[in-house]
Amino acid sequence: MIRVTQPTAPPDPGAALSLRGIWKRFGDRIAVSGVDLDVPAGSLLGLVGPNGAGKTTTLSMATGLLRPDAGTVHVHGTDLWASPDAAKRRLGVLPDGLRLFDRLTGAQLLTYAGLLRGLDRPTVAARTEDLLAAMDLTADRDTLVVDYSAGMTKKIALAGAMIHAPHVLVLDEPFEAVDPVSAANIRDILRRYVDDGGTVVVSSHVMDLVQRTCSHVAVIAGGHVLDAGTVEQVRAGQSLEDRFVELVGGRRETGGLEWLRTSSDSG
Amino acid sequence: MVAHLVRLRLTLLANALRRSVWRTIGLVLAAAYGAAVVTFFVGAAVVGGRTDPVLTGQVVTVVGAAVVLGWWVVPLFAYGLDATLDPLRFVPYGIPHRTLLAGLATTALVSVPAIFTALAALGVALVWTTDPAALAAALLGAVGAVALCLLGARATTTLLAPLLESRRYREVLMVVAIVPLLGLGPFLSWLSGGLDKNGGSVTITSGDGLSAVVGPVAAALAWTPFGAPWALPAAVHDGAWALAAARAGIVVATVALTVLVWSRALARALVSPRGGTTAGRAAGLGWFGRVRATPTGAVVARCATYWLRDPRYSASLALVPLLPAVVVTLLVSSGAGTGLLLAVASLAAYILGFGLSNDVGYDSTAFWLHVASGTPGRADRWGRVVPVLVAGVPLVVVLAVAGAGAAGRWDALPAVLGLTLGVLGAGLGTSSVASARLVYPVPTPGQSAFTTPHGAATATIVAQAAAFGVILVLMLPTLGLGLPAILLPSAALGWVACGVGLGTGAVALLVGVRWGARVYERRLPELLSQVSAFA
Numbered sequence: 001m002i003r004v005t006q007p008t009a010p011p012d013p014g015a016a017l018s019l020r021g022i023w024k025r026f027g028d029r030i031a032v033s034g035v036d037l038d039v040p041a042g043s044l045l046g047l048v049g050p051n052g053a054g055k056t057t058t059l060s061m062a063t064g065l066l067r068p069d070a071g072t073v074h075v076h077g078t079d080l081w082a083s084p085d086a087a088k089r090r091l092g093v094l095p096d097g098l099r100l101f102d103r104l105t106g107a108q109l110l111t112y113a114g115l116l117r118g119l120d121r122p123t124v125a126a127r128t129e130d131l132l133a134a135m136d137l138t139a140d141r142d143t144l145v146v147d148y149s150a151g152m153t154k155k156i157a158l159a160g161a162m163i164h165a166p167h168v169l170v171l172d173e174p175f176e177a178v179d180p181v182s183a184a185n186i187r188d189i190l191r192r193y194v195d196d197g198g199t200v201v202v203s204s205h206v207m208d209l210v211q212r213t214c215s216h217v218a219v220i221a222g223g224h225v226l227d228a229g230t231v232e233q234v235r236a237g238q239s240l241e242d243r244f245v246e247l248v249g250g251r252r253e254t255g256g257l258e259w260l261r262t263s264s265d266s267g
Numbered sequence: 268m269v270a271h272l273v274r275l276r277l278t279l280l281a282n283a284l285r286r287s288v289w290r291t292i293g294l295v296l297a298a299a300y301g302a303a304v305v306t307f308f309v310g311a312a313v314v315g316g317r318t319d320p321v322l323t324g325q326v327v328t329v330v331g332a333a334v335v336l337g338w339w340v341v342p343l344f345a346y347g348l349d350a351t352l353d354p355l356r357f358v359p360y361g362i363p364h365r366t367l368l369a370g371l372a373t374t375a376l377v378s379v380p381a382i383f384t385a386l387a388a389l390g391v392a393l394v395w396t397t398d399p400a401a402l403a404a405a406l407l408g409a410v411g412a413v414a415l416c417l418l419g420a421r422a423t424t425t426l427l428a429p430l431l432e433s434r435r436y437r438e439v440l441m442v443v444a445i446v447p448l449l450g451l452g453p454f455l456s457w458l459s460g461g462l463d464k465n466g467g468s469v470t471i472t473s474g475d476g477l478s479a480v481v482g483p484v485a486a487a488l489a490w491t492p493f494g495a496p497w498a499l500p501a502a503v504h505d506g507a508w509a510l511a512a513a514r515a516g517i518v519v520a521t522v523a524l525t526v527l528v529w530s531r532a533l534a535r536a537l538v539s540p541r542g543g544t545t546a547g548r549a550a551g552l553g554w555f556g557r558v559r560a561t562p563t564g565a566v567v568a569r570c571a572t573y574w575l576r577d578p579r580y581s582a583s584l585a586l587v588p589l590l591p592a593v594v595v596t597l598l599v600s601s602g603a604g605t606g607l608l609l610a611v612a613s614l615a616a617y618i619l620g621f622g623l624s625n626d627v628g629y630d631s632t633a634f635w636l637h638v639a640s641g642t643p644g645r646a647d648r649w650g651r652v653v654p655v656l657v658a659g660v661p662l663v664v665v666l667a668v669a670g671a672g673a674a675g676r677w678d679a680l681p682a683v684l685g686l687t688l689g690v691l692g693a694g695l696g697t698s699s700v701a702s703a704r705l706v707y708p709v710p711t712p713g714q715s716a717f718t719t720p721h722g723a724a725t726a727t728i729v730a731q732a733a734a735f736g737v738i739l740v741l742m743l744p745t746l747g748l749g750l751p752a753i754l755l756p757s758a759a760l761g762w763v764a765c766g767v768g769l770g771t772g773a774v775a776l777l778v779g780v781r782w783g784a785r786v787y788e789r790r791l792p793e794l795l796s797q798v799s800a801f802a
Contacts, residue, residue: 064641065638066796069794085643093639103573107552111552111565112565113640115561115562115564116646203673249361
């Protein structure tokens, strides 16, 4: 079961991803202050939070891209920062805001990701074709990734995260800039993956999408987990968006920016 | 608006310093260096002005012309212009064109090189302390010269920016840049010839020989936009008012022209988006289909692809075959000995080996793929080294053989081969450690060659000096054997140098890659954090 745990609680060996007391400081700004989170195996968890809540920092530390100042990360019971190689094999990662080796073509980039993961050539070749087809990128397989649109870039990176058939997919903003048809296709792929026993963590700030797609949700703000559980538990009868605003706060009553009205005679 | 932009520039500078101690140290070092250079020039000008203001003025004209020319040309090839106030960033604000131009021109003055150029330009006016009219003219000339430096740099880079975005033009331009270098040889031999005729004693006080050489050069340069502002006080000193007016006219006209060119080019750049070229395509898997299906093979294929497809790599690749051409032409034109031909191969080996020393920096944040997939250090390090080794060894061997043949020194070939392959191995080994340890900012993939990342120049120089020092120390035994073998000459010693060089190269490469792999595995997330901080 997913819950906000005390820092003293041991990591849940049954969870797909188990974070305990994760801290990260950049200079004098504390980005993540003691995040505890269990992602149950077989769940599709949405990580939601306002801008600057620490979502990307948390996910970077949960996938081995950023070393936490304190705390532990377990992937299916394997300590990520103690034995990174074993844990990273089970993880598929889509980071947000990082580059790709974009002077490669789409097919080359997927081949590169597959070979780096130690797959053999026939497997890489077959999965590359399957993923290109699933992401609707077969026609652009020989185009350099640098010339892809933002949505296509997101899709090729997502395909690269899946090529080694990981147990856990950690995806930072996977639907950003992706067209609605592709987004629906990706949601289908993720649901099927979860049905087959995989676990997915997606970050997003689109509450509606999380409510429709995810089985679980964790709300993060100011570097803390405010609430976590199944979508039904967390939203407690309200819409997820209302519950989110209630948890995070900061919603303003109307007013302000009167001068922005074009009908005013100031301009 | 001008004040706004200057304040913005200063705020950006202060923020950059606050973010990194190294940038502060770099700035202090640069300031100290600049102050020393300025003190030297001003001191020389004052001393020279007391003894012979006319001759000193001519020297100032020649040196000053070189400085202005440097401001115009160097950013095109080497460091680029500081990109913190990229004009394109002001597009959304709808600032009037003239205001933006004035603001950017003023902020151009707020940089270490600009400030010291201005101080030096004003300082060397002290040559004319004995003649108040000439002194006033010199100060005016200095202002004109600084304006020419700053505006000219803006004009040339903005005008040629669209050209340099494309790889082909940049490679052509690199070849063109070599041409003045080729002219250097004849110029030097002519200069030394001129000195010899006049007895060869070169001091500023007994400067007959010097003035015989500098006089005509300064006189010619005074009619160019580069020399005119510096030659202005000499004309006033001679009472040649028409000449002074003509030189002032050249300066004013050139300043006006650079402003016009810059303004036009900027206006065009602001409305035409960057890039926008046709989509690149490459059928099939390329190198990925040919390498062994292992992580090492994958990195080899990726690096080989990048060497050919990424302009930042292919530009340095283009330099290697150009080197012999440059050295040969220099030698033939200046009449120096052909012995230097033997050094061509080692120089090429150094460029190739050193080229990898910031490879993680070149990956930029795309490096996350190696971090996320837990790519082993061995695979990452060898993958980067192998393409250079496979292409580089035959290349430098051919250069060494050709060099020995052209110099008529077949006897020196073993020593040259030992030195060359040793330098290649030592360079690659050192780079393998350095790229896991010392990451410094480089232009990000696809960025214009004209921009230089903020604070990169100092870090680049420090890293390059350190790597050069290490490679030099590693090569000392081979050099100690190889140089006598070539100079004496001694065939037996040459073969020993060959063996020692090959051994040094092989050991340095193996140890460097292993050590680099260990450092890499220990610092994997930190490396990503470092390159993320630059992005």
